[in-house]
Amino acid sequence: MWIPTEHEKYGVVIASFRGTVPYGLSLEIGDTVQILEKCDGWYRGFALKNPNVKGIFPSSYVHLKNACVKNKGQFEMVIPTEDSVITEMTSTLRDWGTMWKQLYVRNEGDLFHRLWHIMNEILDLRRQVLVGHLTHDRMKDVKRHITARLDWGNEQLGLDLVPRKEYAMVDPEDISITELYRLMEHRHRKKDTPVQASNHHLFVQMKSLMCSNLGEELEVIFSLFDSKENRPISERFFLRLNRNGLPKAPDKPERHCSLFVDLGSSELRRDVYITVHIIRIGRMGAGEKKNACSTQYRRPFGCAVLSIADLLTGDTKDDLILKVYMCNTESEWYQIHENIIKKLNARYNLTGSNAGLAVSLQLLHGDIEQIRREYSSVFSHGVSITRKLGFSNIIMPGEMRNDLYITIERGEFEKGGKSVARNVEVTMFIVESSGQILKDFISFGSGEPPASEYHSFVLYHNNSPRWSELLKLPIPVDKFRGAHIRFEFRHCSTKEKGEKKLFGFSFVPLMQEDGRTLPDGTHELIVHKCEENTNLQDTTRYLKLPFSKGILLGNNHQAIKATKESFWITSFLCSTKLTQNGDMLDLLKWRTHPDKITGCLSKIKEIDGSEIVKFLQDTLDTLFGILDENSQKYGSKVFDSLVHIINLLQDSKFHHFKPVMDTYIESHFAGALAYRDLIKVLKWYVDRITEAERQEHIQEVLKAQEYIFKYIVQSRRLFSLATGGQNEEEFRCCIQELLMSVRFFLSQESKGSGALSQSQAVFLSSFPAVYSELLKLFDVREVANLVQDTLGSLPTIVHVDDSLQAVKLQCIGKTVESQLYTNPDSRYILLPVVLHHLHMHLQEQKDLIMCARILSNVFCLIKKNSSEKSVLEEIDVIVASLLDILLRTILDISSRPQPSGSAMRLQFQDVTGEFVACLLSLLRQMTDRHYQQLLDSFNTKEELRDFLLQIFTVFRILIRPEMFPKDWTVMRLVANNVIITTVLYLSDALRKNFLNENFDYKIWDSYFYLAVIFINQLCLQLEMFTPSKKKKVLEKYGDMRVTMGCEIFSMWQNLGEHKLHFIPALIGPFLEVTLIPQADLRNVMIPIFHDMMDWEQRRSGNFKQVEAKLIDKLDSLMSEGKGDETYRELFNSILLKKIERETWRESGVSLIATVTRLMERLLDYRDCMKMGEVDGKKIGCTVSLLNFYKTELNKEEMYIRYIHKLYDLHLKAQNFTEAAYTLLLYDELLEWSDRPLREFLTYPMQTEWQRKEHLHLAIIQNFDRGKCWENGIVLCRKIAEQYESYYDYRNLSKMRMMEASLYDKIMDQQRLEPEFFRVGFYGKKFPFFLRNKEFVCRGHDYERLEAFQQRMLNEFPHAIAMQHANQPDETIFQAEAQYLQIYAVTPIPESQEVLQREGVPDNIKSFYKVNHIWKFRYDRPFHKGTKDKENEFKSLWVERTSLYLVQSLPGISRWFEVEKREVVEMSPLENAIEVLENKNQQLKTLISQCQTRQMQNINPLTMCLNGVIDAAVNGGVSRYQEAFFVKEYILSHPEDGEKIARLRELMLEQAQILEFGLAVHEKFVPQDMRPLHKKLVDQFFVMKSSLGIQEFSACIQASPVHFPNGSPRVCRNSAPASMSPDGTRVIPRRSPLSYPAVNRYSSSSLSSQASAEVSNITGQSESSDEVFNMQPSPSTSSLSSTHSASPNVTSSAPSSARASPLLSDKHKHSRENSCLSPRERPCSAIYPTPVEPSQRLLFNHIGEGALPRSDPNLSAPEKAVNPTPSSWSLDSGKEAKNMSDSGKIISPPVPPRPTQTASPARHTTSVSPSPAGRSPLKGSVQSFTPSPVEYHSPGLISNSPVLSGSYSSGISSLSRCSTSETSGFENQVNEQSAPAPGPSYSGSEEPGRKESKTPPPYSVYERTLRRPVPLPHSLSIPVTAEPPALPPKPLAARPGHLENGTRRTEPGPRPRPLPRKVSQL
Secondary structure, eight states, X not given: OOEEOSSOOEEEESSOBOOOSTTBOOBOTTOEEEEEEEEXXXXXXXXXXXXXXXXXXXXXXXXXXXXXXXXXXXXXXXXXXXXXXXXXXXXXXXXXXXXXXHHHHTTOHHHHHHHHHHHHHHHHHHHHHHHTOOOHHHHHHHHHHHHHHHHHHHHHTTOOOOOEETTEEOXXXXXXXXXXXHHHHHHHHHHHSXXXXXXXXXXXXXXXEEOSSOOSEEEEEEEEEETTTTEEOBOOEEEEEOTTSSBSOTTOGGGTEEEEEEEEGGGSSTTEEEEEEEEEEEOSSTTOOTTTOOOOEEEEEEEEXXXXXXXXXXXXXXXXXXXXXXXXXGGGGGGHHHHHXXXXXXXXXXXXTOOEEEEEEXXXXXXXXXXXXXXXXXXXXXXXXXXXXXXXXXXXXXXXXXXXXXXXXXXXXOOOSOSSOOOEEEEEEEEOTTSOBOSSOBBSOTTSOOBSXXXXXXXXXXXXXXXXXXXXXOOOHHHHTTOEEEEEEEEEOOSSSOOEEEEEEEEEESBOTTSOBOOSEEEEEEOEEOOTTOOOSOTHHHHTSOOBHHHHTTOTTSOGGGGSSEEEEEEEEEESSOOOOXXXXXXXXXXXXGGGHHHHHHHGGGSOHHHHHHTHHXXXXXXXXXXXXXXXXXXXXXXXXXXXXXXXXTSGGGGGGXXXXXXXXXXXXXXXXXXHHHHHHHHHHHHTTTTOSOOHHHXXXXXXXXXXXXXXXXXXXXXXHHHTSTTHHHHHHHHHHHHHHHHHHHHOOOOSSSHHHHHHHHHHHHGGGGHHHHHTTSOHHHHHXXXXXXXXXXXOGGGSOHXXXXXXXXXXXXXXXXXHHHSHHHHHHHHHHXXXXXXXXXXXXXXXXXXXXXXXXXXXXSOTTOOOHHHHHHHHHHHHHHHHHHHHHHHHHHHSOOOSSHHHHHHHHHHHHHHHHHHHHHHHHOOHHHHHHHHHTOOSHHHHHHHHHHHHHHHXXXXXXXXXXXXXXXXXXXXXXXXHHHHHHHHHHHXXXXXXXXXXXXXXXXXXXXXXXXXXXGGGOGGGSOHHHHHHHHHHHOOHHHHHHHHHHHHHHHHGGGGGGGTTTTHHHHHHHHTSSOHHHHHHHTHHHHHHHHHHHHHHSSOHHHHHHHHHHHHHHXXXXXXXXXXXXXXXXXXXXXXXXXXXXXXXHHHHHHHHHHHHHHHHHHHHHTSSSOOHHHHHHHHHHHHHIIIIIOOHHHHHHHHHHHHHHHHHHTOHHHHHHHHHHHHHTOOSSOOEEOOBTTBOSEEHHHHHHHHHHHHHHHHHHTTOHHHHHHXXXXXXXXXXXXXXXXXXXXXXXXXXXXXXXXXHSOOOOOOXXXXXXXXXXXXXXXXXXXXXXXXXXXXXXXHHHHHHHHHSTTOEEOSOOSOOOHHHHTOSSOEEEEEEEEEEOSOOHHHHSTTOOHHHHHHHHHSSEEEEXXXXXXXXXXXOSSOGGGTEEEEEEEEEEEEEESSSSSEEEEEEEEEEEEOHHHHHHHHHHXXXXXXXXXXXXXXXXXXXXXXXXXXXXXXXXXXXXXXXXXXXXXXXXXXXXXXXXXXXXXXXXXXXXXXXXXXXXXXXXXXXXXXXXXXGGHHHHHHHHHHHHHHHHHHTOSOHHHHOOOOOOOOTTTOXXXXXXXXXXXXXXXXXXXXXXXXXXXXXXXXXXXXXXSOXXXXXHHHHHHOOOOOOHHHHTOOOOOOSHHHHOSOOSOHHHHHHOTTTTSSSOOOOGGGOOSSSOOSOOTTTSOSSSSSOOOOOHHHHHHHHHHTTTTSOOOOGGGOGGGOTTOSSOOTTOTTHHHHHHHHHGGGSOOOSOOOOOOOOOOOOSOOSOOOOSSOOSSOXXXXXXXXXOSSSOOOOOOOGGGGOTTOOOOOOSSOOHHHIIIIITOOOOOOSOOSSOOOOOOOOOOTTHHHXXXXXXXXXXXXXXXXXXXXSOOOOGGGOOOOOSSOOOSSOOTTOOOOOOOXXXXXXXXXOOOOOSSOOOOOOO
């Protein structure tokens, strides 16, 4: 039985549980669970990460933790009872874990690894805390480390700043908002502006001395030197180096590492240097021989210097190499470092050995204890400490020092009978009073242990040596008295013995007889002469002698000669126990000299402060002892001395001695009667303030009042204790009188000089410190009243100068911070006076920073939800006094411009933030009663209105993102909670007072505006939060957006008819609110739109305004990333439901549908734009949106904006042609007028003419870059006309030159013909603008089907490629997936005129083949009926699909949607006719090119002839004869009589062409191919006989054969009687592109397009063995066009070539298997089956002539060789229409593409032997090989350049292997039933259909279904009677849509009064 748990409430999963049992809850290790029930070892509960899923889990899998339960019952909340730091660590690490993985995904490796280390460190620290074995201090330290790391990680990951108090997270509900603000600000400042350390330390590590010839030991001495004051400022760091220049004791780091401590910030400057002096230990001369002298001397070696400022700039962790210098003369050694600093180069140079000193130097900042923690490794290994000279900047009580610093300065010695000067060495000893030498008290420096004696270095032959060596003597105090220092002087001989001879000595006592120590300063000591053997151990013998020259002057009995030699030292004592000051000693010994008391008290001000604080307690005892002795006589003097000492402690140097004085007062002070004298003297001074002229001394007294009161209070307490509280009333009266004197002096106004106000300021600044002392003796209320009276006596602000104002406010601030104010009783007394002064300052806008601080402190004391009566009363007072002024202050501050300096700006933000925090604190404390009182306090509605406007404005300011730093989410949420609570209170006042007749638009508008921006705040968008953060916010505050949304709805409903004031103004803001992805909010807010529509309908009968505003705002908001698919559906469903019963339902539905469709497109557009690279999806989506704005919404400005967005996309993708067409759309909207246009997008303010000119030039440039020169020419003409009309001949000339250059480019530059692909997008997962639609796409240069298919699959990575070309069924349309159906299609040029005209170069024709294309075609062969195995052409039908686009290609996009598709079936006979027509045309073209010598190689003609003749001999056209010329077929198909006749004509015509071709071939055939030619001639006669042809003249009555491109030029209307290759006048028309046009044709046994087509249709391979065995040869089809296979291959063979993107098994698509295995493949025309060898002969006989031909460019009714249209042709209506439309001006003919053939023979490379229309690079792409066997033959035609791949309009290489190259034939009819023939339109039907189409609004392209290219009228061509010149105007407009059938004519240029200057191009 399941029992609810009592104590087992919370646990952590310690092992993962899969939850496989019934009702099991799946858990992962580390999850936290809340337990609800238990039963037999199982728990039931839920994981906290997903509380909605409950289940059971084993109790053994969970570790229970202590927790407390809130809200017991159904909604209970469990909170673990563990340290809050642990809780925070746990939740933070969980959040970090997810984000940490994302860092890896985003490749942010550096942060990933750093965070990983921090997380491990936190886990380790967490373990230590959980174990619980840490000491209190260590626990504090660990928590500090944890919080520092948590803050660092949160900052790095962009998470929120956590407010903390003593390392624990703070609940904002438990503290006041001002305190929360301070905590946040403290953490923010700590993060942003690290506190500048006042203490600095220099770490020095000696590495080595690099020198070439050392060989001697060295001493290295570091010290810090102040070049400004010319003195050392630190002790010395001394270390020894061995002979190799390395430290002598490497195992002892303290001997070669040192820390120079306690450097102040003032010492980190340029003129403070690190000096390094190096002394060598060795012989006198560095180069002396080894046997010269064995004695070791200290001798100068070198010096190095470095400025300490250099360490602040560089990276000090790297080792530094310091150059070592030596002085030129040894006598300069003492100042070598100064010379180097001053750069006196003449006095020093580099050491001879060019030595370098390797040291490591690093500056450390902070307290020494902090340094110890942070660099613990340095201290743990050992480091010596080098102090500053003397006391540090701050002297600490208890610091024990007794150091005497002696500097050996210099000496003056006589020669001593020598001819040369002496080599003097000084030896120093410390001798105590007993005569014994003190051991180990001479310190050379911090790295070396102290020694017992010191030997100076020796200067060679110098009687006036200068050493300047500093030594420290740390002698104990008890050894000081009676001790002295002795200096012995010896001459060091350089002879062999090297002996040192004593020749004199000096001494100096350390303490004088009166107890004073040796005074600081330089002392000239007497050098007493002595002999070598003099015994100096008996000190009594010389201590009686004078020691100093200063004393000698008074002792004349001494021999004068003794004074000739002198020795100078400098002494400096640093002691906390001994003094050198006689006045100090006299004061302390006052009892021995009572007569000197007055003098001593007077001199106390002259004594150095450090001497006084050293003996502070003794000094104070002395003063109060004197006061007790004779208060009458010495009272005033003692008081002044006490004031001096108290003020001395205010100095920062002695600040730390205040606790010493406090301790003295508490524990040692015994003056029980002193209070009387102190009060009396103090009052006397206060009374004299107003009269005294000089106030300096009085101000000193007032400054010391805190400690004077401490002495008074302590004295009174001692007196009370001693006497049992006597004289209490008297004491009170004294205090009252004293304060009355104070009040009187405070109330006085300063007249003339400001001395009085300065005294008032001094008093006020120290007065608050007295409160705590008064509280020790008086009741709280008494003290509060005293303080209130005192502060109340201050003069009013108007009459006080600024400095006093500030001090007064500081006094108020200290009062609020004092202990007195924290008591509620005293606070109630003090609050009015505090508020009074604050109000006055805020009103004057003065001292705002101080005001903010005081207010913050006031509110810090008022806790939230405190319902005590006193607190409520305080709030009453504050609201009445400050709320209004507080609002005004915030408004004023916010409206000011922010200061420029960063420090000032920070301060400015702090002030604003503090005032805001105060306002929020006040509002949070206000209850219903307070609000009611506030609203009742306004006398008029105007006052209430002003207040509401003011507070709404302030709230809007608080909501601004810049109000708080971005990571202050906690603060923002608290602020929002207060704002929404206040708004809910105030909205009632709004409803009651400002509705109906009192309606006020401004205040309501302000309310709604506030509500909207409140909801839109970033910090309230919970969807962006982590789950844990979202959960916390919802638990604490709920979703405040929904609350505010409901309030908006409620207020809106209250408005009634006043709603009209807010329509359409509020549509945008409300729309923005509804776009927030919060379901409840949307459900509340969307119905408001229905309300708006309803009211707008009532007012104006429609809701156009609502619609316009909705559409405008939707675009901008959705482009910002707002809104989603759910919103679109919700918007649609809610509003449709709302308007069901409205009378205006229809127009409402229309509006909703329009807006919904716009949302679809905008969402698609936004999703597409998130992609990185520009792809077709982006462009297609932009086109869709652009068209929607144009056609459905008629929003011209949005339309133009998207035109330019599309233009930018095209430029980025380098689609220059499309970019030009896009810009044309905008150009079309402009006229050549002088209308001024405003600045728009990137266009400046200019006239319409100028902008149109600019657009024209940009379009021409893009057409030029896109090689669409014909279009550019038309625009050149247009703009040239404008220039000409203004006589702007300069620009006209340039334009004509540009036009000419475009003509040149047409003729000279190569142009690639793109391929076209049909793409179907099926399935619901595609964007709306693609879903279940089909498009035709213009491919990129060199792009084949496989590449295009791969590109599309990359753009749609989730799409599935369909494996067939059949139309998909409904299941595919409705599938929740993406299906792509891709195959290549053939473009059908609309007009054939240029293409069929003779003599037009291919360079020109190539443009018309692939431009302005509306119609595309795709053919699929299939068998109908029974398939004849002997001759399958009898049943071979072709299904022809024609696709019509909405716009022609190219256009504003690379793809356009298919508007209509037509499917027709071609009978076998029609197919045969088309194949023969195409082949004849190809033959004629090749023969013509050969005649005009456009071919450099005759191979293409050879192969074409071979393919036709050889195939004919082996079957060829005879199969057509067998199929269609037999009696059975003629009888069964009587309707085909004309077609059969036409087929016979074409056969005979082919024979005629072949004969002429052979004649031409014979003329040009090279010698090595003569045998082949002979073979062809023989086979031709066999072919003729098979056709029954003997003589052409007798048999042929066909129309004459016309050869394009240089055919024989006879009369065009007459047919030549015979065709002789020599009888014609050849007019060659050569161009750079003419050769490639020939090279398109690849050869094979069929050697034609038709051969490829037959192979496609029949599955037959090539018949000629010679051709079959040919080596791969270059494909010029790939050079001249991207169509790499016959169009008919693409049309007729849908198997893998055109029907789908199938690839061979050898070349499968990388993503999915896109071809079927042979077993799966259906046996059909699409998937041919292998044939038996016996069948092959039959196919070879079929030959090329029998192949069905489906090249759309050469279809039967479109050929020049066909004088009459066939009756069955689909396009028969077209020619008739063209004839009937001759009255209209249509675009220049858009001719068909030239015949292009390609061999289906397998080839892997394409190489062009000469420049061609296509880049030869194309040929390097290998095509797929259909079989593992490659055939290579050294045959005659192995060198053919034209044996390349297939000619499909983008068909993949697979098409060649799976269709064209299969060596088999179909054995079966296609098992799938052929689709029913599609509707076929006759010529009479088509024009009617075309005319019915209406153009969209301001259409740029006016078009019909079959018109020429849709052309802007800027490109339209004027009417001309004559045929246009070549090149014709390529972009002529299509026929118009006017009802009368005439085209719309372009208005001529507007006449202008004067020609104007046109800007240069």
